Amino acid sequence: MKETITYKPETGLSLNDIEEILFRQKQLKLSSGSLKKVDKCYTFLQHYSKEKIIYGINTGFGPMAQYRVDDDFLKQLQYNIIRSHSTGAGAPLPPLYVKASLIARLSTFLQGYSGVHTDLVRLISEFINRDIFPYIPEHGSVGASGDLVQLAHIALTLIGEGEVFYKGELTQTAKVMKAEKLKPFEIHIREGLSVTNGTSVMTGIGLVNLIHARRLMEWAIVASVMMNEIAASYDDMMSPVLNGTKRHKGQLAVARKMNEWAVGNRTMKKREIEMYANNSEKIFKHKVQAYYSLRCVPQVLGPVWDELENAEKVLINELNSACDNPIVDPETAYVYHGGNFHGDYVSFEMDKLKIAVTKMTMLMERQLNYLCHNRINDNILPPFLNLGVLGLNYGLQAAQFTATSTTAECQTLSNPMYVHSIPNNNDNQDIVSMGTNSALIAKTVIDNGFQVMSIHFMALVQAIDYLKIQKRMSKKTHSVYDEIRAFFPIFADDTPKYKDIETMKNYLMTKTLR
Numbered sequence: 001m002k003e004t005i006t007y008k009p010e011t012g013l014s015l016n017d018i019e020e021i022l023f024r025q026k027q028l029k030l031s032s033g034s035l036k037k038v039d040k041c042y043t044f045l046q047h048y049s050k051e052k053i054i055y056g057i058n059t060g061f062g063p064m065a066q067y068r069v070d071d072d073f074l075k076q077l078q079y080n081i082i083r084s085h086s087t088g089a090g091a092p093l094p095p096l097y098v099k100a101s102l103i104a105r106l107s108t109f110l111q112g113y114s115g116v117h118t119d120l121v122r123l124i125s126e127f128i129n130r131d132i133f134p135y136i137p138e139h140g141s142v143g144a145s146g147d148l149v150q151l152a153h154i155a156l157t158l159i160g161e162g163e164v165f166y167k168g169e170l171t172q173t174a175k176v177m178k179a180e181k182l183k184p185f186e187i188h189i190r191e192g193l194s195v196t197n198g199t200s201v202m203t204g205i206g207l208v209n210l211i212h213a214r215r216l217m218e219w220a221i222v223a224s225v226m227m228n229e230i231a232a233s234y235d236d237m238m239s240p241v242l243n244g245t246k247r248h249k250g251q252l253a254v255a256r257k258m259n260e261w262a263v264g265n266r267t268m269k270k271r272e273i274e275m276y277a278n279n280s281e282k283i284f285k286h287k288v289q290a291y292y293s294l295r296c297v298p299q300v301l302g303p304v305w306d307e308l309e310n311a312e313k314v315l316i317n318e319l320n321s322a323c324d325n326p327i328v329d330p331e332t333a334y335v336y337h338g339g340n341f342h343g344d345y346v347s348f349e350m351d352k353l354k355i356a357v358t359k360m361t362m363l364m365e366r367q368l369n370y371l372c373h374n375r376i377n378d379n380i381l382p383p384f385l386n387l388g389v390l391g392l393n394y395g396l397q398a399a400q401f402t403a404t405s406t407t408a409e410c411q412t413l414s415n416p417m418y419v420h421s422i423p424n425n426n427d428n429q430d431i432v433s434m435g436t437n438s439a440l441i442a443k444t445v446i447d448n449g450f451q452v453m454s455i456h457f458m459a460l461v462q463a464i465d466y467l468k469i470q471k472r473m474s475k476k477t478h479s480v481y482d483e484i485r486a487f488f489p490i491f492a493d494d495t496p497k498y499k500d501i502e503t504m505k506n507y508l509m510t511k512t513l514r
Contacts, residue, residue: 004029009037012320013107015312018207022100027129030110030121037112038121044330045115045189054335055326056193062145063426078192082159085152085196088137093150093205095133095165097443101204102128104319105154108198113322113329117188120195123158126182132157133165134173136201142424143343143435146323147201150436155195160184198323199343205439206315206346206353212446213357214308217301218513219453220360221254223460224297225261226477227367228268230463231377233290234275235268243298250309251302258297265474291376293366300363307356314349343435344418350438351416354445358410361449364456365407371459372400385462388492396459399497403455406448413441413448454504457484458497465490483511 005017006029020026049057058074060067061081069077093101106124109116127134134157140149156162157173161184166176177184185191228235236242243255262268275288289295327336370376372395374383386395417438423430461484464470470478487507488500 002027006031007034007107007110009034009110009112013103013316015207015210015316018100018103018319019211021103021128022096022208022211028103028106028125030125034110035118035121038109038114038116039118041112041115041328041330042117042188044333045328045335048328048333048335049189052335055337056197057190061193063428075187078187078190079159081192081196082152082155083161085148086156086162088140088149088153090137090139092165092170093136093138093201095131097205097208098133098136098165099128099131099204100208101136101150101201102134102154104200104203104207105151105195105198107319108200108321108323109194111320111322113327114194114324115189115328115335116191116194119188120158120185120191123182123185126180127157130180131166132176132180134158135163135165135170138440141201141436142422142429142432143199143202143347143437144341144429144432145325145425146196146198146341146343147436148196150201151196151198154201155192158185158195159187194324197325198341199318199346199435200323202343202346202350202435202439203315203318203323205436205443206311206350207319209350209353209439209442209446210308210311210315212450212509213311213353215509215513216357216360216446216449216453217304217308219457219508220301220304220364221257221297222261222477222480222513223364223367223453223456224294224301225258225265225474226460226464226480227370228290228294228297229262229265229469229473229477230267230460230467231290231294231370231380232267232269232286233294234271235262236271237290237295238262238298246299248302248306250305250307251298253305254301255298261476262474263476265477266472267469287378291366291370293363293370297363301360304356304360307352311349311353314345318346343433347418347433347435347438350435350442351414351418354410354438354442355414357442357445357449358407358414361407361410361445361452364449364452365403368400368403368452368456368459371456371463372396381463381466385459385466387462387466387490388494393492393494396455396462396497399455399458399501402501403452406451410445410448413445417441450505450508451501453508454501457504457508458488458500461485461488462490483507 004027008031059065109121134154136150136153141147160174162173164173238255238258323340325341372384384395384397417434421432
């Protein structure tokens with residue numbers, strides 16, 4: 001029997017909960033309290049909506065809200081928004097991101113402000129727990145009435161139409177629901193608008209982005225410690241005293257983590273021994289201070305750390321919020337019309353996240369260049385970590401091309417979407433967030449970051465073997481070296497490396513560091 005995470009209205013969901021459901025296959029269980037909250041809101045709306053004009057219940061949508069819809073067509077109205085807005089284009093969103101989006105959509109309904117029937121939240125939870133993934137094209141959202149197009153594709157499958165990915169195959173939804181003995185959802189009051197209206201897809205993508213970016217940050221710290229072991233840097237750049245003279249939490253956290261990974265190493269130099277004791281050198285053979293990409297790691301990665309912390313705060317707040325419109329509040333006995341579907345918080349945060357990841361990737365690319373460039377590393381390493389015959393063999397020369405070009409793409413993609421609003425929808429949506437575009441671009445930047453990191457670790461272990469410093473490394477970095485060498489052996493002859501890069505990437509994305 002699978003382990004479960006129980007949704008409770010008083011606590012909502014945490015980032016750890018999301019990670020457990022997405023990556024450790026835990027199931028999401030709805031508490032009786034959460035279902036009661038949803039039912040209370042639905043029951044209130046059922047009575048309150050009679051003989052009132054409420055947007056999206058008996059009016060058209062968007063600019064069409066000026067047209068009243070006859071009572072005989074109210075259910076048809078809800079089906080129409082689902083079908084008419086299923087207009088996405090481009091590649092399908094991968095199942096992991098779809099599952100996160102379903103969780104985010106379920107979470108907004110469980111706030112008890114949407115007026116939806118409990119059958120809807122039960123069905124969404126079944127999709128999550130049975131790994132039924134709606135087909136959602138990547139393109140279509142401007143992130144203002146939320147993710148209208150992408151969410152319509154989710155809604156289409158909930159009413160038994162469209163397609164889903166199931167057991168690795170793209171299949172008609174009706175066929176899968178029949179096999180799983182699930183009934184398509186039937187509209188009660190406003191569920192068509194409720195499902196399609198909100199920030200859940202950009203939030204779902206953002207949550208996966210954050211989880212991956214955190215892992216990338218962990219590897220950046222490990223790589224930076226290994227780099228300084230290889231370069232035999234002076235270790236005071238990690239000093240708690242030095243870094244404590246600046247008041248940024250991220251810088252202090254990165255320095256602390258570096259010190260934890262460096263414990264027991266015998267490759268980094270002590271300044272008090274090498275420089276502060278008797279030293280008669282006139283020209284120093286070893287660099288007095290390392291290059292910035294080695295020495296300034298806490299200062300460069302510190303802001304990235306802080307951004308990851310802020311991104312978690314924003315995304316978890318969005319996850320545990322009501323993000324549709326109107327908001328149905330049984331406590332004040334009122335239906336409020338506004339714009340909680342606007343994705344600015346997520347859009348802005350995804351832009352900041354992709355900039356942070358790009359800077360982290362730039363740092364890794366510069367460290368890689370140090371390893372490959374023998375004149376920069378003072379000839380402690382052969383050009384391009386070439387352990388074969390210079391001129392005949394080429395080491396990681398071409399792999400560096402890949403890392404450099406991929407880093408350059410990240411730099412271009414880091415231009416913001418948040419300020420790239422284009423009015424549309426007859427100018428009803430006259431300022432929009434582009435939040436889903438921002439989240440998708442951040443997803444690409446993070447994937448690129450793992451590619452660059454993969455090549456960097458290939459170079460790191462080659463450098464360690466060339467210098468034969470394994471026994472002088474810290475216990476923790478040595479264990480990483482051993483794990484990598486178990487699937488990526490030392491090489492001198494020229495062989496294709498594209499599969500090795502992919503294998504390394506999979507290792508970095510799935511390995512849990514302790």
